[in-house]
Amino acid sequence: MTKKVRDGMSSLLKITDLHVSVEDKPILHGVSLEIRQGEIHALMGPNGSGKSTLAYTLVGHPKYEITGGSIEIDGTPLNELDPCERARKGLFLAFQYPVTIPGVKVSDFLRHAVTNVRNPERKDGESLIPMREFRKELKQKMEELGMDTEFARRYLNEGFSGGEKKRMEILQLAMLQPKFAILDETDSGLDSDAVRVVSEGVRKLSGPQMGVLIITHHERLLEYNVPQFTHVMLAGKIVETGDAALAHELHNHGYAQIRERHPAEAAEEQSRQNRPETVGVATAVAK
Amino acid sequence: MSTEAPATPEVGVGDYQYGFHYGTEDYVFRGRKGIDRDIVKQISQIKKEPKWMLDFRLEALDIFFQKPMPKWGGALSELDFQDIFYYVRASDKQETSWESLPDDIRKTYDRLGIPEAEKKYLAGVKAQYESEVVYGSLQEDLSNKGVIFTDTDSALRDHPELFREYFGTVIPSADNKFAALNSAVWSGGSFIYVPKGVQIEFPLQAYFRINSENMGQFERTLIIVDEEASIHYVEGCTAPTYSSESLHSAVVEIIVKRNARCRYTTIQNWSNNVYNLVTKRAMAYGDSLMEWVDGNLGSKLTMKYPAIYLMEPGARGETLSIAFANHGQHQDAGAKMVHCAPHTSSRIISKSISKGGGRASYRGLVKVENNAHHCKSNVVCDALILDSASRSDTYPYIEVDQDNVAIEHEASVSKIAEEQLLYLMSRGMTETEASAMIVTGFIEPLVKELPMEYAVEMNRLIELQMEGSVG
Ligand SMILES: Nc1ncnc2c1ncn2[C@@H]1O[C@H](COP(=O)(O)OP(=O)(O)OP(=O)(O)O)[C@@H](O)[C@H]1O
Ligand SMILES: [Mg+2]
Numbered sequence: 151m152t153k154k155v156r157d158g159m160s161s162l163l164k165i166t167d168l169h170v171s172v173e174d175k176p177i178l179h180g181v182s183l184e185i186r187q188g189e190i191h192a193l194m195g196p197n198g199s200g201k202s203t204l205a206y207t208l209v210g211h212p213k214y215e216i217t218g219g220s221i222e223i224d225g226t227p228l229n230e231l232d233p234c235e236r237a238r239k240g241l242f243l244a245f246q247y248p249v250t251i252p253g254v255k256v257s258d259f260l261r262h263a264v265t266n267v268r269n270p271e272r273k274d275g276e277s278l279i280p281m282r283e284f285r286k287e288l289k290q291k292m293e294e295l296g297m298d299t300e301f302a303r304r305y306l307n308e309g310f311s312g313g314e315k316k317r318m319e320i321l322q323l324a325m326l327q328p329k330f331a332i333l334d335e336t337d338s339g340l341d342s343d344a345v346r347v348v349s350e351g352v353r354k355l356s357g358p359q360m361g362v363l364i365i366t367h368h369e370r371l372l373e374y375n376v377p378q379f380t381h382v383m384l385a386g387k388i389v390e391t392g393d394a395a396l397a398h399e400l401h402n403h404g405y406a407q408i409r410e411r412h413p414a415e416a417a418e419e420q421s422r423q424n425r426p427e428t429v430g431v432a433t434a435v436a437k
Numbered sequence: 438m439s440t441e442a443p444a445t446p447e448v449g450v451g452d453y454q455y456g457f458h459y460g461t462e463d464y465v466f467r468g469r470k471g472i473d474r475d476i477v478k479q480i481s482q483i484k485k486e487p488k489w490m491l492d493f494r495l496e497a498l499d500i501f502f503q504k505p506m507p508k509w510g511g512a513l514s515e516l517d518f519q520d521i522f523y524y525v526r527a528s529d530k531q532e533t534s535w536e537s538l539p540d541d542i543r544k545t546y547d548r549l550g551i552p553e554a555e556k557k558y559l560a561g562v563k564a565q566y567e568s569e570v571v572y573g574s575l576q577e578d579l580s581n582k583g584v585i586f587t588d589t590d591s592a593l594r595d596h597p598e599l600f601r602e603y604f605g606t607v608i609p610s611a612d613n614k615f616a617a618l619n620s621a622v623w624s625g626g627s628f629i630y631v632p633k634g635v636q637i638e639f640p641l642q643a644y645f646r647i648n649s650e651n652m653g654q655f656e657r658t659l660i661i662v663d664e665e666a667s668i669h670y671v672e673g674c675t676a677p678t679y680s681s682e683s684l685h686s687a688v689v690e691i692i693v694k695r696n697a698r699c700r701y702t703t704i705q706n707w708s709n710n711v712y713n714l715v716t717k718r719a720m721a722y723g724d725s726l727m728e729w730v731d732g733n734l735g736s737k738l739t740m741k742y743p744a745i746y747l748m749e750p751g752a753r754g755e756t757l758s759i760a761f762a763n764h765g766q767h768q769d770a771g772a773k774m775v776h777c778a779p780h781t782s783s784r785i786i787s788k789s790i791s792k793g794g795g796r797a798s799y800r801g802l803v804k805v806e807n808n809a810h811h812c813k814s815n816v817v818c819d820a821l822i823l824d825s826a827s828r829s830d831t832y833p834y835i836e837v838d839q840d841n842v843a844i845e846h847e848a849s850v851s852k853i854a855e856e857q858l859l860y861l862m863s864r865g866m867t868e869t870e871a872s873a874m875i876v877t878g879f880i881e882p883l884v885k886e887l888p889m890e891y892a893v894e895m896n897r898l899i900e901l902q903m904e905g906s907v908g
Binding site: 209210211212213232233234236237238242243245248249251252253254258259262263265266267270274275305306322326 | 854855856857859860861862863864865866867868869870871874875877878879880881882900904
């Protein structure tokens with residue numbers, strides 16, 4: 151689909167020694183990661199290890215406070231940028247729990263989003279991309295993802311099933327074509343046909359122009375999108391990095407061996423789970 | 438009695454957000470400030486009204502003087518009735534075509550985008566400039582069907598019997614202080630009669646605006662929808678900003694007969710100094726449907742509670758309203774449903790947004806008379822508060838004299854959720870744009886009921902309101 155980007159020209163998302171707290175509670179304890187455009191990375195780790203926290207921090211969720219370290223794209227620091235500016239620099243997150251925006255039509259929302267991301271200098275109120283062109287592109291992308299074009303007229307995520315929400319995230323990915331995409335459990339809550347559609351969709355969309363960080367507990371998505379790198383997170387740290395085989399191993403054997411190999415982090419994980427407020431929040435978040 | 442020389446109104450600088458402001462030199466008559474019997478007599482005389490109307494006005498004036506200011510609602514203490522002009526006429530005669538409108542009036546409307554509406558609903562546009570309707574073209578088709586669509590002054594002259602039969606029957610002068618004031622000094626407004634069985638397919642539209650300092654607008658609208666007929670009437674306002682207080686106090690009376698339907702849509706965006714104190718009421722007869730769709734932006738204080746009296750079995754009433762209260766604004770709006778007969782139903786959906794220290798209040802009444810068994814009423818009020826300086830209140834009143842009724846009331850108050858903002862911003866929207874989008878979505882249930890151009894204008898107004906936070 152796209153030409154291979156020559157080495158020197160591909161963008162780099164560089165995360166260095168990132169420390170993050172939520173409401174003064176430290177969650178990430180020094181995460182470093184480099185993702186190049188065109189690469190696929192898998193991020194795995196047990197529940198509560200901090201994967202979504204990393205994702206939210208990357209897109210600039212105001213609740214997630216960076217207490218140390220940096221996020222850069224091609225040397226430009228993102229730490230101080232708001233989510234809008236980061237999106238316009240080419241960052242995208244497919245949310246684990248996409249929110250509903252009542253009364254806002256999918257097509258209106260996407261037309262704004264696409265216009266902004268394609269014209270990063272755009273000011274509020276400046277014109278949107280032409281309607282016809284946009285409609286055509288949207289229709290085509292929806293068909294490619296096997297989505298009923300009726301969804302374009304619906305309100306964003308309102309009354310969508312879990313699987314439909316995830317597909318909507320992938321549609322946005324397709325329309326926005328970011329340099330770096332983070333997929334936070336985009337494959338969970340889907341029936342097996344939907345997993346295939348989403349996995350194929352991601353495969354079609356990724357390529358030399360996109361760096362992808364796939365957060366997942368399953369293997370299907372990774373079978374379609376074989377990662378060059380697999381990272382394992384435990385208690386807010388990346389404790390191991392390997393290739394696709396590591397993902398496979400974790401899938402088959404779980405995290406017991408990882409915990410054995412990293413007793414300090416395993417202990418930290420244990421003590422986190424015993425903090426009553428953490429448990430409370432975790433349940434609330436999971437709902 | 439002397440008529441003063443026409444004064445040249447002070448024209449402010451174009452500080453209105455749309456940035457238009459055209460000369461208003463052509464006034465024929467501007468009277469003087471203040472209200473008394475002489476002013477009322479002058480108004481009636483200039484309009485060459487029949488004696489009964491003069492008597493009606495004078496009686497209403499007495500009632501106005503007797504009635505105390507309402508103690509509830511908003512702050513009215515700064516409103517000085519003697520510092521207001523009660524009658525201004527922009528042009529002596531009715532214009533019949535767009536081209537022959539005076540230039541400055543046309544320019545102002547151009548900025549408001551009237552031509553589009555004009556093109557689309559060629560016959561339906563009526564534009565009120567200052568106190569009288571100066572432009573109106575009535576589609577031949579309509580008059581062939583016997584529909585009367587004219588300004589209220591002309592209706593009094595040209596259809597005296599029909600006029601007298603209904604005028605003041607829905608809202609008597611004694612209803613409230615502002616209805617009395619309007620009854621004394623009313624001028625302009627629309628008069629519509631839809632004969633039995635006639636269905637008007639497209640919305641009839643009228644634009645109103647205030648364009649003179651300290652000038653009150655007291656238009657009076659009367660709509661009669663005869664049996665099995667239907668109409669959708671649309672009224673919209675955008676007003677230039679002037680520095681001193683200004684008063685708008687309209688009265689709208691509607692009669693919806695058996696099996697008829699009427700929808701009355703209003704979008705108002707008064708400048709921040711306007712007191713907008715409007716009395717709107719409809720009487721709905723057997724198996725009819727009356728709907729108020731009401732959008733209120735701007736103004737210093739709006740007090741408006743469109744009412745529907747459900748007079749006979751099978752009558753249905755619906756009010757869909759939104760209020761946007763920005764810095765320095767108080768929107769005290771709501772609805773009133775009075776079930777006077779059994780098997781009647783009503784629904785109120787009210788949405789309010791407050792921002793920048795603005796205050797939005799829902800004030801509503803559902804009343805069920807004691808013979809009105811098997812009634813249903815459903816009230817939903819949602820308030821969105823955009824910052825901690827702003828305020829929202831709900832005052833729902835329910836008076837039920839009957840056991841066999843089903844009344845539901847739901848109210849919610851919310852803020853823009855951080856997660857929603859993050860979601861939209863992470864797709865490249867600025868915070869302002871994202872908030873505007875959430876607000877637009879919040880009022881979508883109302884906006885989708887509007888004719889196209891109004892929906893577009895409404896969304897644009899919301900965007901303008903969301904820009905440049907004050908306070
Ligand atoms: N907004 C928040 N408020 C409070 N605690 C939070 C918040 N977000 C995350 N946490 C805590 O941070 C830790 C990491 O959570 P995170 O959601 O990043 O885990 P995860 O690796 O994505 O888990 P899962 O696999 O279940 O999605 C958890 O203990 C969680 O309770
Ligand atoms: Mg997660």
